[in-house]
Amino acid sequence: MREPTRSLVLWFPDWPVLAYRREAARPPRADAPLAVFENNTVVACSAAARAHGVRRGQRRRDAQALCPSLVVVAADSVRDARVFAPVVALVEEHAPGVQIVRPGLCALRARGPARYYGGEEEAARMLVRLLAAEGFDDIRASVADGVFTAEHAARVTRPDDPVRVVAGGQAPAFLAPLPVTALDDVDLASLLARLGVHTLGEFAAMPVERVRERFAERGARLHALASGRDSQPVQPRTPPPELRREVAFEPPLELADQIAFGMRVAAEEFIARLGALNLVCTELRVVLWGERGERSERVWLHPGSFDAGAVVDRVRWQLAEDGRGIFGSGVAGVSIEPEAVDDAAHHAKGLFGAGSDERVHHALSRVQAMLGHRAVVTPVIGGGRWLAERQVLVPWGDRAVTAKERSRPWPGSLPDPLPATVYPEPRRVEVTDIAGAPVTVGERDAMSAPPAILEAGDRRVRIREWAGPWPISERGWDPLRRRRAHRFQVVDADGGAWLLVVEEGEWRAEGRYD
Structure with a gap:
């Protein structure tokens, strides 16, 4: 087994919190309690x-019960990686060969920086000072045999002494008192605890052959980590090419046509640089900022791939849609960078033409370029309780509503199959019982009588079959906007199937199964 490599680790505590604060347009106060x-x-x-008592692993309701003023932020792995990328680039300028373990944690071989800066501790402290000058107040660094030991050495440092060096050969002694949960394997930690093994030292003392018999090679690997024999070397990343383009306007510009004209050369250079790498951009991040600190940031999608004209169009559309309420002054600058790229070979035109799909795309894109982003839309099925609100119009080129978004909890929503005909405005109908009295639904979802007759416009037909009621309740806490209704499915004597809703004693047809 390969001997552990002396590794230098940089750890940013609570990185998801820090990434949100650094990227948010209006970040909360530094002393505000925040959780991701x-x-x-x-x-x-x-x-x-x-x-306030908030800890990792807590449920949201428990955390908010402990801290009612807690700022709630949704986790975003893309945001964490995006904000961490320039940090790694800064480290690479002074100590190349950085491996990103995960956003907020990176490692590099200690030998080179130690020789250049006069020692392992000196190199670690230099990087801490470098990052502190960039606004990272809480950064921990450590040097040890292997990345695993170095990471846990960084975790036991303090803000007043953020550097820890574990001397060569001392990794087993350092790791011995740590709990087995440090291996980040829940099943193994649970089993070892039942066996009375609670620390890495106790686990390392077990015969490796017995561990391999019970847990296979993964168990042997974890046993080696607990013993301080981390044979996994640092694997430096290949720095990505610089694809970002930025244009500053002096003086700031106020007219969208002027800004779009000023972006033309940058857009052409942006596409040309991607082409030189045999790449195309399928998702584009556009950032606008004003002379008073205003900021607009948005990711644009493309059904194919961006060209220079499409990039300029997105800048113009973002100014039209987002800029009205954001920029009280002129636009001081624009930056563009790829959010997602693809191999150019996947977007090459066919030998005998581009096909009907490509011609449709070009035609719709031209209309969109002339009339605006929302001039061409595609209907998709979204989430919601009412059929009308589930009809979502997505601008051409934007990401459609995903199945995950549609399947989010919508208590009271109608399951598939959905009606083929959905009325933009539910139509007024009358539903009566066999005696001609209106059918009503009480507070406890009890019906006054079985529905027998359906009157829709000039049609009066007998109800052959029916199912329901299914209650729909919205905003019960809001006395002004609360809403409670009941759905029914009925089949009339002519074979027509209807989706009916009764609300406050009034019957309406929401849709029809054609």
């Missing part, structure tokens, strides 16, 4: 939130 949630579980929180 994924699946309603805390994945990171600020020091102010921890002072």
Whole structure:
């Protein structure tokens, strides 16, 4: 097995919180309690939130019960990686060969920086000072045998002494008192705890052959980590090419046509640089900023790939849609960068023409370029309780509503199959019982009588079959906007199937199954 490599690790505590603060247009106060949630579980929180008792792994309701003023932020792995990329680029300028372990944690071989800066501790402290000058007040660094040991050495440092060096050969002694949960394997940690093994030292003392028999090669790998024998070397990343383009306007410009004209050369250079790398841009990030600090940021999609004209169009559209209420003064600058790229070979035109799909795309894109972003839309099915609100119009080229968004909890929503005909405005109908009295639904979802007759316009037909009621309740906490209704599915004597809604004693047809 390869001997551990001396590794230097830089760790940014609570990186998701820090990434949000650095990118948010209006970040909360530095002393505001803030927590990042994924699946309603805390994945990171600020020091102010921890002072109120908020901890990783807590449910959202428990965290908010402990800290009612808690700022809730949704987890975003793309945001974390995006904000961390320039930090890694800064480190690479002074100590090349950086491996991104995950956003907020990076590692590099300690030998080169140690020889250049006069020692391992000196190199670590230099990088801490470098990052502190860039506004990172809480940054920890460590040097040890292997990335695993160095990471946990960084985690036991303090803000007043952010550097820890574990001497060569001392990794087993340093790791021995740490809990087995440090291996980040829930199943293994749970089993070891039941066996009475609670620390890495106790796990390392177990015979490796027995560990391999029970847990296969993964168990042997974790046993080696617990023993301080991290054989995984630092794997430096290949720095990505600089594809970002930025244009500053002096003096700031106010007319959209002037800004679009000023972006033309930058857009052509942007596309040419991608072409030189045999890449195309399929998602584009556009950032506008004003002379008074105003900022507009947006990611644009393309059904194919961007060319220079499409890039300029997106800048113009963003000014038209977002700039009205944001920029009280002129626009001081624009930056463009690819959010997602693809191999150019996947977007090459066919030998015998581009096909009907490509011709449709070009025609719709030309109309969109002339009339604006929302001039060409595509209907998709979205989420919601009412059929009318589930009809979503998505601008051509934007990402359609995903199945995940449609499947979010919508208590009271109608399951598939949906009616083929949905009325823009529900139509007034009358539903009566066999005696001709209106059918009503009480507070406890109890019906006054079975529905027998349906009157829709000039049609009066007998109801052959029916199902329901299914209650719909919205905003019960709001006395002004609360809404409670009941749905029915009925089949009339002519074979027509209807989706009916009764609300406050009034019957309406929401749709029809054709």
